[in-house]
Amino acid sequence: MLTKRIIACLDVRGGRVVKGVQFVDIVDAGDPAELAHRHARGGADEIVLLDITATHEGRGTLLETVKRTAEGLFVPFTVGGGIRSVEDARAVFEAGADKVSINSSAIARPELIGEIGESFGAQAVIVAIDARRPEARRAKDSGDPVGEAEVFVSGGRKPTGLRVLDWAVEAEARGAGEILLTSMDRDGVRGGFDCELTRRVSEAVQIPVIASGGAGSAAHFAEVFLVGKADAALAASIFHFGVTDSWALKAEVAAAGVPVRLGSRK
Amino acid sequence: MIAVIDYKAGNLTSVVKALRFLGADDIVVTQSHTDVLRADKIVLPGVGHFRATQSLYDLGLTDAMREAVAGGTPFLGICVGLQWLYEGSTESPETPGLGCFDGKCERFPVTYEDNELKSPHVGWNSIEDIRADSRLLAGIEHGSFVYYTHSWRAPLSADTAATTMYGGAFTAAVERGNVMGVQFHPEKSAETGLQVLKNFLAL
Numbered sequence: 001m002l003t004k005r006i007i008a009c010l011d012v013r014g015g016r017v018v019k020g021v022q023f024v025d026i027v028d029a030g031d032p033a034e035l036a037h038r039h040a041r042g043g044a045d046e047i048v049l050l051d052i053t054a055t056h057e058g059r060g061t062l063l064e065t066v067k068r069t070a071e072g073l074f075v076p077f078t079v080g081g082g083i084r085s086v087e088d089a090r091a092v093f094e095a096g097a098d099k100v101s102i103n104s105s106a107i108a109r110p111e112l113i114g115e116i117g118e119s120f121g122a123q124a125v126i127v128a129i130d131a132r133r134p135e136a137r138r139a140k141d142s143g144d145p146v147g148e149a150e151v152f153v154s155g156g157r158k159p160t161g162l163r164v165l166d167w168a169v170e171a172e173a174r175g176a177g178e179i180l181l182t183s184m185d186r187d188g189v190r191g192g193f194d195c196e197l198t199r200r201v202s203e204a205v206q207i208p209v210i211a212s213g214g215a216g217s218a219a220h221f222a223e224v225f226l227v228g229k230a231d232a233a234l235a236a237s238i239f240h241f242g243v244t245d246s247w248a249l250k251a252e253v254a255a256a257g258v259p260v261r262l263g264s265r266k
Numbered sequence: 267m268i269a270v271i272d273y274k275a276g277n278l279t280s281v282v283k284a285l286r287f288l289g290a291d292d293i294v295v296t297q298s299h300t301d302v303l304r305a306d307k308i309v310l311p312g313v314g315h316f317r318a319t320q321s322l323y324d325l326g327l328t329d330a331m332r333e334a335v336a337g338g339t340p341f342l343g344i345c346v347g348l349q350w351l352y353e354g355s356t357e358s359p360e361t362p363g364l365g366c367f368d369g370k371c372e373r374f375p376v377t378y379e380d381n382e383l384k385s386p387h388v389g390w391n392s393i394e395d396i397r398a399d400s401r402l403l404a405g406i407e408h409g410s411f412v413y414y415t416h417s418w419r420a421p422l423s424a425d426t427a428a429t430t431m432y433g434g435a436f437t438a439a440v441e442r443g444n445v446m447g448v449q450f451h452p453e454k455s456a457e458t459g460l461q462v463l464k465n466f467l468a469l
Contacts, residue, residue, distance in 0.1 A: 002391045002432055003411065040456070045390055070280075072287060076413060076454050093277045098454060121276045121314030123386065123415040177415070178388065208388045231389065261390040261411040263456075 003259045004225045005232035006246050007046040007210060008039035012081075013053045015061045019188070019237050033068040040075050042245030045261055047073065048101065048180075048234060051081030052155065059088075063095045070096025078126055080180075084108075089116045093124070101180055103128040104153040107160055107167075110174050117175040126210070127171040128180040130156050131164040131197060146196045156184050164197065165204050172205045179205060180234065183213035188237060190216025198228035210234050218252030225258045267292045268467075269305035271331075273321045275346060276313035284453035285309070288464050299330035307469070308339055312346030316371070316418065317358040319350045332364065340444045340469040342402075348440060348447030349420055357418050366445055369421035378433040386417040393428040393438045393450075400427040402446045403439060404465050410458040412438070412450035420449065444469070 010017045010032050017029040029035070036047045049069060051062045059082065066079050079092045080101025089100045100120075106113050106127050116125045130152045133145050142148050151162040160167075168179050181201050183194035193214045202209040208231035211224045215235030224230045250260040268285065272278055272295050285293055294301050302308060308331060312318065322328050335341050343351050354363045355371035363371075374385045390411040396403050412430075419436035422429065427441040430449070439462075440447045446466065452459035 002387065002389055002414075005389050070283070074284060074287075074454060074456050074460060076451075094279060096279055096283065098277070098280055117314075119274075123313055123388070124277065177386070206384055207386065208384070231384070263411075 001259050003045075003261045004230070004253070005045040005210075006043075006221065006250060006253070006260065007048055007232055007234040008036075008044035008246065009048045009050060009212070009234045009236040010035055011050050011052045011236060012062070012065060013051070015065050018052070032065050033071070036069045036073055036077075039246065040073055043247035043250055043261075043263055044075065045246070046076040046078065046232070048078040048080065050101065051079070053081075059091075063091055066092060066095040066097055080126070080128060085112070086115050086119055089120065093120060099124045099126050099177070101126040101128045103130065106171065107151065107153050107162070110170065113171060113174040113176050117177070121177075122175045123177040125176055126178045126180050127168075127176040128182065129164055129167060129171075130182050130184055131194075132156075132159075132184045133194075133197070146200055149197050152184060165200060168201045168205050168209075172207050176207060178208045178210060178232075180210045180212060183211075186214030187212075189214060190237065192216065192220040193224035193228055193230070193233065195224050195228035198224055198230050202229040202231070208232060218249050219256070221249065221253045222256035222258050225253070226256070267294055267301075267305050268307045268309060269301045270295045270309045270311065271302070271322070271327065272297055273312070273318060273325065273327070275315075275318035275321075276311070278311055280451075280453045281309065281311045281344065284460065284463055285467070288460065288467055290467055297325050297327070299326050302327060302330040302334055305334065305339060307466070308334060308341045310341070310343045310347035310350065312344065312350070313415070314346065315357060316346060316349060316355040317361055319346065319363070320358075320361045322350070328364065335366070335445055338444050340466065341446060342466050343447035344453075345416060345449060345451060348437075348449050349418060351440065351445065351447050352420055355418050367420070367425050367440055367442070368423055371418045371420050373418050374433045383433045386415060387419075387432045388415045389413070390455075391430050391432060391450075393430055395426075395435075396428045397426070397441070400439070400441050401469060402441050402448070402462060402465050403428055405461055406458060412448075412452070412455040412458055414450045416449060420447075
């Protein structure tokens, strides 16, 4: 049976893993390669590395980090941040990534989704969507606050005016292989995923939806799979600082009735 | 020498890295039919559209691979590389496969047992019904998890070496003599995938 995936995410800045809360308050959480391998051994089904500053000057550092991280890593490995062209994507693939995640650059030029897919296959292109529900006052007047969730770019700083559901459908039509949906409202606060929004997106597209933002416990993962209809769920902070590992987490998720890849510590 | 065929269908880095990790140091990433003919083993990776396999013909590699395989060279197709071993695929009806195995690859059905079936099939799924005589899957336990990402799948036949369930059973691995293929990505399937590649390298 196809299992639900639990993905460990490493937010990287200047070659170090950092962790923010609602996109600010950065703390240092360690070396990306070391953490990626620890997560893979610990049962993570995939590794995602996001370069959260993605400055032009930082590209060399990032590629070096990707290369180091990919070495001996035999689970799917996604890299995102600052990929604006097929050439940027190619450099990341050649450094050892299996998929790229694109966000602002896909909004700026949606053709990029198809262009990367054409060269590397649709399965290698993840479109990341940073979503925020309307503010409380507007949400009250709205008949459908979930449907009105808006896409933000530039690390969550800039609203786009696009509806999350519309953009997800367009991204799929343009050849995205997966959607990585991050709830900015939930990000980093460990209070649970935005299951309603995840479910709406998951029902709107055929491609897999990875839920992100809000993971704080095994129950949250079970809920986003069972209620949110997510195909995969991503978390960062829950894995850092030795809180738990994925095998332990997945055993709990399995006990809640979700099919997951179980294994032993090696 | 292991020839890893490069026909511009996706990224070969991960496959090559996994083979190197397992100690294969004489790897040639190639489009040359002479490399194919002198290779001790051939690996045909591939992701993306079945149409991409057209360039195997255009590069003159099809005949070379047919000859090498007939001469007994161990051959491993991965993902689209497995699908190419069949007669063809509905994904690109005008592009013939090698025809080593009977049948055509078809898209996952839209529904299965009255439920909507999402496509592509992405993620970790288990392999079942492992044929006891499979050399490629030696030492792999039933129910081991491997990583998939695909929308088309190969039919079941007597050459099926293992199955996976998604919208019904499909061919997870195929094997007849020296000709082998896996629909999953062994280079991304943790210890299980490495064991498969190790078995292939040991042939």
